[in-house]
Amino acid sequence: MELYNLKDRARFQERGPYNDLIHDMYTFRMIVFNFEPGQELPVHHHPADSEVALLVLEGEGFFTGGKEDLPARPGSLLICKVEEPHGIRANTRMRVLVTIAPPI
Amino acid sequence: MELYNLKDRARFQERGPYNDLIHDMYTFRMIVFNFEPGQELPVHHHPADSEVALLVLEGEGFFTGGKEDLPARPGSLLICKVEEPHGIRANTRMRVLVTIAPPI
Numbered sequence: 001m002e003l004y005n006l007k008d009r010a011r012f013q014e015r016g017p018y019n020d021l022i023h024d025m026y027t028f029r030m031i032v033f034n035f036e037p038g039q040e041l042p043v044h045h046h047p048a049d050s051e052v053a054l055l056v057l058e059g060e061g062f063f064t065g066g067k068e069d070l071p072a073r074p075g076s077l078l079i080c081k082v083e084e085p086h087g088i089r090a091n092t093r094m095r096v097l098v099t100i101a102p103p104i
Numbered sequence: 105m106e107l108y109n110l111k112d113r114a115r116f117q118e119r120g121p122y123n124d125l126i127h128d129m130y131t132f133r134m135i136v137f138n139f140e141p142g143q144e145l146p147v148h149h150h151p152a153d154s155e156v157a158l159l160v161l162e163g164e165g166f167f168t169g170g171k172e173d174l175p176a177r178p179g180s181l182l183i184c185k186v187e188e189p190h191g192i193r194a195n196t197r198m199r200v201l202v203t204i205a206p207p208i
Contacts, residue, residue, distance in 0.1 A: 007179035027155040028205040051131040075111035101205035
């Protein structure tokens with residue numbers, strides 16, 4: 001049983017998103033991506049039979065990779081297969097909890 | 105690719121927590137538990153080799169089931185094995201995103 005306080009872990013860097021690994025087990029992986037304005041997770045996909053959930057914790061931007069960009073605000077949750085193209089673009093400082101299961 | 109807005113889905117009921125199933129696949133299950141003040145998810149456990157993550161979206165309360173109750177506020181994330189006793193008690197209206205992987 002482990003307790004994390006995600007609000008205390010905000011950290012950003014100029015050279016790209018700061019990826020904060022929270023949990024990495026055979027069950028699932030959780031990472032918080034911390035974006036400065038304008039930073040992004042480029043659209044990508046993986047050839048694996050897993051799914052990914054992207055939950056916006058703070059800030060605003062867009063989910064990318066679909067037919068059109070989708071607005072991403074606190075409480076926005078995107079779920080897709082990891083083999084589907086997906087990405088994130090931050091308009092403000094933005095923090096996104098990424099869950100991947102099973103981990104790839 | 106599915107987009108959910110968790111802020112728009114808040115719903116509560118007097119007879120017990122309102123459990124809002126978001127996603128249910130072989131990869132993971134996500135449910136938002138919506139508590140009125142004083143409502144709880146009783147301490148329980150399951151004999152399965154999965155893990156569960158409890159992320160507080162809104163409101164305040166406690167994570168129960170451990171040696172001592174742990175404070176639960178927005179951004180608090182508890183991760184444990186489903187075979188470990190775990191529960192939630194709400195002090196205010198409270199919304200908690202529960203992720204279980206693999207689903208049981």
